[in-house]
Amino acid sequence: MNYTILLFNIVNEMELIMLNNEEKQEIHSNAFTIIENANKLHVINKNRRISEKTRLSYNRIAERLLLINKIMPINAASSKSSYYVYKAAVNSYLLDKISATILLMNKLRAFEAEWLKEVSNLKLYIEFINAVGIDQGKVNLLAYKTVSFNSEWSIKTKEFKPKAISSKSKRLKSLPKNWTEKIFLTALESKSKHILPIATLAITGCRPQELEYGVELKLNDDRSISAKIFGAKTHDGKYGQAFRMFTSKSDSIEFLYLIDQLEQNSGILTVKANAGALCDKVPYLSKKTMPRLKEPVSAYCYRHRFSGDLHKVGLDSEAIAKALGHSNDQSQQKYSKSHRSGATGFSISNIVAATPVNLKNQAKLRNSIHDLAQP
Template identity: 30%
Template sequence: MDTGQMRSIARSLRDGRSTNTISEYERIIKRLDGESWRTYADRVNASKRYGYLLRAADRYRRAGILLDCLRLSDRARKAGDRVSAIDYRRRAEQVVRSLEEAEEPYRPEAPRPNRKASKRQSLSRLPPDWREQVIGALKEKDRVPAVVLALTGCRPAEFREGVLLERDGEDLKATIFGAKVSDLTKGGQELRVLTFDGADPLVCWLLEHPGWQDGRLAVGGDLGAWRKRFTRAAARLGFRKISPYSLRHQFSGDQKARGWNDDRLSQALGQASARTRKHYGHARQSRGGGRGLKSVTATQAVRNPQTPIPGQSLAPTIEPAPVLDLDLGLDLDTGPRPE
């Protein structure tokens, strides 16, 4: 191939490009920094379109090298430096051959499905006392929401509406107002009452709280800023994927491990359908907690299409009207709230 043909090949790859295209090619060449365009594309899993752009930028670069070699070869020849002229000519021929070689089309890897990570997966490989560690890492004012969510398994939105705690002899009774309640689908529990053994460590902590009045302690409030503080406290302990909702999944996993994988758990979680509880925690994720829960009552029975397990007792229910008419006589802001 003569010099004119090689120069024509290079010009076809260099000329006629817009200023924007040339600027984009130069940015890509700088980004490649000598790395093969295909190696770079595979490494970053480039899209098909970007892969073609990388290839075009690389060909543009090699065409420039070809023109430089031809120019230097011609200059050396005119200067009588035959050795250098031949050397540059050989380099130019190598570049031409690389440009003429057939390249396999770039085929990026098939995109992986964007699967939403399950919140209960955050419980994997956590130590048995991870909840206690996170609660201990929080400031004093931030511990009440964490203890209530860990003990009752209530939703953060339900804590915002307010949770009423009452002394019941040596035990503790928690009244939770449901957050996901629908009159149209009959979903959710409008109200539920959970009774806990007074010997449970979390119950003991709450019973010692100074905010009790006449045997009652009302807690609640928005958890917007508190969520971030909770997540940061967990991250400092090395629990990177923990969120307040992880406490609800842990509550469910603990109850399933103790044999409460029935309508009692559905009502304790504030659910009206038996199908829903399967999405919350696994029995194998139990950390040995949750044994303080003694009983649960709720405003409606759980819809369970399956035949009840022989000998399984259904969770008791309560009529919603008389409970909802109760005058609690307490300001739900009396409990500590995150600032």
């Protein structure tokens, strides 16, 4: 089969050409086999352990390859590792399409033409996913270790070169002291729909994904704000915190804005945002606000700044882990300990988390001290 033609059929807004009677009969006769194969892939998709952030990232890559550049992963990659990223992205995208179609099938059974069209969609998705190659168990990856692909990969444009990953904790040190205030004022001036989420990032240090779940804010009598955050990165409770709560106070412009919004809403707010849109908006606002920055501010920079706040007020490692939503005190080692905020008077109290913190660093320290004390 010519998979380039197949690719263009799928890419064209996922719309199929009108089927003639012969094609309809062929699809109808093979429909149950197609649906059976699609159900197997649907099960694989349901059992995938993939975060929403990764899924969104994969969707962007797949749409860029399939919808914009109309190119196969093997032709887009510049190395073996990038090939597997692109292949995984396209497979993820197609598996989601298959799952969405399977869920629609029962509703469409009463309308044969539409039902046949969806079966035809499934047929194309399956053929294309077979062409890309789904590699459960990384069997093919192991086989490819001794193979050179240089002859198969064409010269690539800069668009497909992976971006260098920078340390956000180090990045924080290069930002101006009042960077959060500057970005927030730009968001206010542009009347962005992300004003509330950005303010919430600033005072809670929550992850962007946690704003999709909704961060609950409550105004207290002493004009402090209590926050309840439902944790991301918990992997079905295996680690991380399912939720965390704390009360904080600050004189930052974001904090004062949230107090004003809470007063207008009977003292209670649930702040929500699309994680992908928020992660795109923060760098955009930072470029608009500080065009001379070498690298834009990311949504995660707020979390690292919040970690710096926690260290500044002298919290122990257990309290910091709880406030950041960690299940152990080792994860915080990746976060900033420096304070880069123009706000003063920050305080935090009443820190509660879903589960006790595993104090691995403290245990290591105790063991080291014990070993050093031995004669």
